[in-house]
Amino acid sequence: MSCRSDIDLATLHQHRLEERWNYGLTWCGAHGRSQELQQLTHYNELLGLQSASQRQHRHQHPHQQLTKSNFSSCSKTVSRLKDNVAKDNQDKPLQGLEYYSNDYFTATTRRRRSGTWPRTRSLNAPSPFQQFGPCGRIMKNSAMVMQIQDPASQRLTWYKPPLTVLVIKKKDSQVLLPFVQLVEWLVQEKNMVVWVESAVLEDKLLRDDVRLEEESAKFRLVHEYYTGVRSRFLALREKLVTFKDGRDDLTDRIDFIVCLGGDGTLLYASQLFQQSVPPVMAFYLGSLGFLTPFQCDNFQEQVTNVLEGHAALTLRSRLRCSIHRKGERRRESLQQSSNLLKPFSQRQSHYGELGNPKASNNNCSPSSAQAAPGYSSILVLNEVVINRGPSPYLSNIDIFLDGKYITSVQGDGLIVSTPTGSTAYAAAAGASMIHPSVPAILVTPICPHSLSFRPIVVPAGVELKISISPDSRNTSRVSFDGRNDQELNHGDFLRVTTSIYPVPSICAQDQISDWFDSLAEGLHWNVRKRQKCLDELSDLTASGSEDTLDEFENLKIHDA
Numbered sequence: 001m002s003c004r005s006d007i008d009l010a011t012l013h014q015h016r017l018e019e020r021w022n023y024g025l026t027w028c029g030a031h032g033r034s035q036e037l038q039q040l041t042h043y044n045e046l047l048g049l050q051s052a053s054q055r056q057h058r059h060q061h062p063h064q065q066l067t068k069s070n071f072s073s074c075s076k077t078v079s080r081l082k083d084n085v086a087k088d089n090q091d092k093p094l095q096g097l098e099y100y101s102n103d104y105f106t107a108t109t110r111r112r113r114s115g116t117w118p119r120t121r122s123l124n125a126p127s128p129f130q131q132f133g134p135c136g137r138i139m140k141n142s143a144m145v146m147q148i149q150d151p152a153s154q155r156l157t158w159y160k161p162p163l164t165v166l167v168i169k170k171k172d173s174q175v176l177l178p179f180v181q182l183v184e185w186l187v188q189e190k191n192m193v194v195w196v197e198s199a200v201l202e203d204k205l206l207r208d209d210v211r212l213e214e215e216s217a218k219f220r221l222v223h224e225y226y227t228g229v230r231s232r233f234l235a236l237r238e239k240l241v242t243f244k245d246g247r248d249d250l251t252d253r254i255d256f257i258v259c260l261g262g263d264g265t266l267l268y269a270s271q272l273f274q275q276s277v278p279p280v281m282a283f284y285l286g287s288l289g290f291l292t293p294f295q296c297d298n299f300q301e302q303v304t305n306v307l308e309g310h311a312a313l314t315l316r317s318r319l320r321c322s323i324h325r326k327g328e329r330r331r332e333s334l335q336q337s338s339n340l341l342k343p344f345s346q347r348q349s350h351y352g353e354l355g356n357p358k359a360s361n362n363n364c365s366p367s368s369a370q371a372a373p374g375y376s377s378i379l380v381l382n383e384v385v386i387n388r389g390p391s392p393y394l395s396n397i398d399i400f401l402d403g404k405y406i407t408s409v410q411g412d413g414l415i416v417s418t419p420t421g422s423t424a425y426a427a428a429a430g431a432s433m434i435h436p437s438v439p440a441i442l443v444t445p446i447c448p449h450s451l452s453f454r455p456i457v458v459p460a461g462v463e464l465k466i467s468i469s470p471d472s473r474n475t476s477r478v479s480f481d482g483r484n485d486q487e488l489n490h491g492d493f494l495r496v497t498t499s500i501y502p503v504p505s506i507c508a509q510d511q512i513s514d515w516f517d518s519l520a521e522g523l524h525w526n527v528r529k530r531q532k533c534l535d536e537l538s539d540l541t542a543s544g545s546e547d548t549l550d551e552f553e554n555l556k557i558h559d560a
Helices: 009-027 033-060 068-087 173-188 217-225 227-239 263-272 299-307 326-339 344-355 511-522 536-542 549-559
Strands: 164-169 193-197 241-243 256-261 280-284 313-316 319-324 377-380 383-387 395-401 404-411 413-417 440-446 456-459 464-468 476-480 483-488 493-498 503-506
Touching: 164 173, 164 263, 173 193, 173 227, 173 256, 173 299, 217 227, 256 263, 256 299, 263 280, 263 503, 280 299, 313 511, 319 383, 383 395, 383 493, 395 413, 404 413, 404 440, 413 464, 440 493
Parallel strands: 164 193, 164 256, 193 241, 256 280, 280 503
Antiparallel strands: 313 503, 319 377, 319 493, 383 413, 383 476, 395 404, 395 464, 413 440, 440 456, 464 493, 476 483
16 A cells, blocks of 8 residues: 655654653653663564564655654663663563553554553543532532443443344455355354344345346456355355344344444444444444454454453443424324323323333334334434535524523534544534543534634533524435435424433453544544754754854764
C-alpha cells in the first residue's frame, strides 16, 4: 500500500515510541537504578525493531528521507542510561519493565488478550463532596440515590455456555474466506449453532448452480478462484440456520454475535436487535474499522478467550427515537375520549392495547408490536439526522429539552448522536469526539447559518423534542443510522432519549486503549511532524550572538 500523505509515518511511530518509553521511565523511577540496565537492553531492542521498520519504509518509499535529528532524543536517553548504569556497578537482581515490554510496540502483538491491562483508577468521576461551606449541603433523597458501575470494571461473564452465534459479514468477496473459516471452526470445533442471513445462501460465489454462461468474464474468473472456498461452504450449508431481516425476530435466540467487515456490520447488528443485544465481537475486514478492534489472523484464540469469559466490555449507548405524527395524535385523543364512555373493564383492555401493544398480542414480535400508531420507535447506535432533503431552502427546526424550548436551527439540518456516533457524521460536522463510556447526547448543527452556533453536549437522561418550526418554508427528512429515511411534516415531532438497551461491544484490550488506537489508526488523530529541538548552534544563531567564526570552531573542538 502506498503512502499518500506527506507525513513521515516512520518518524511519527518513532516519536510515539520515545514518548511511551519516557513515560515508562518516569513510571518506574521510584524503583531505583537497579532496573536501568534491563531498561537499556529493552530500549536497544525497541530501537532495533524500529530501525528495521524504518529501513523497510525507506525501501518502499525512497522519496521520503529521515533526518539525523529524528534520533537525537533517543540517543540522549540511551547515553543517560549508560552513564547511570556505569556509575552503579552493584550486582543486583534486575526486574524488567513488563508493562512496557517490546511486545507492546509491535503491530502484530499490540492487540493482546483483552482485559489484561492493569488499572488503578476509576473511569467514573469522583463523587462530589455534598457539603458546601458551613451551612449548605445537598438535600438527601433516598429515591434519587443511584449506584453507577465503573466502566473499567465491566467484564463479560456467561451464566451458561453460549450455544448459538450469529455471524454477520459484509457483502464483499474478500470476506468469503475468513467467513467460511470462522463458520467451519465454530461448527466443527466449538459445536455451536451458527445463524447467518438468508442472503448469504443466495450469494452466487457460494453456489454451484449458477449459469456461468450468462455471467460476465470477470465473474467467471472470480467464481473459479473461490472454488475451494465454495466447496467448504457447501459442506456446511445444511448445518446453518438462516433468518431474514424484517421477517424473523431474533430476540432471545442469539447468545453471541460475530461481525466480519467494517463499522456498517456493527450498525446492522444493532438494527437487528431493538431490545437487548447479545455481546458483539467485531473483526476488522472493512475500510475504516473504527468500531472493529479485532484482527482475523488468530481468530481461534480470540474467540476462545471471549467464550471463556476473558473479555472487557464497552457499553455503547443507543438513542430511542420515535416520530409522532400530527394526525395520529388527534386520533389518539379521540380514542381516549371515547374510552371514557366505556365500562371500566373495557377501558382497562383498551388502555392495554394503546399503552402496551404487547399486552393485546403476546405472540407478536417486538418490532411489529411497536409499529402501532403513535408508539413506533427505533434504536440507533450512531445518530439520527434531520436535514432539509432536496429542498433549496434552509431547515428551520425547533429544539426542546425536557419540554423547554432551547433554540431553533437554521441551516442544513441537525445531528443528534451518541458518544459512539460522535466520531462519525458529527465529527465531520465539527463536533467533539466523546468516549463511548461517557453518558451523554451530542447535538450538532449541520452548516448553521450562524457564526456562534456551536455543538453542545447534554446529559444522557434528558428527552429531546425536535419539530419543524411553524414558519419553516419546507419540510425536513429524518434518517436513523443512515436508514429508514422519512419525511417530517409541519406538526410532526421527533422524540429522542437514551435507550436502556446498549450494545455490549467486546474490547480487544480495554475501553481506553481500543478507543485511542482507533483514533490514531482510523482517523490519524493529532498526526503531525514532530518539532525539532534546538541545539547549541541554532540557539546561539537565533539569539543574535556576534561570536566570530573562530569561536564557533573552538566550540566544535570543545564539544568533540
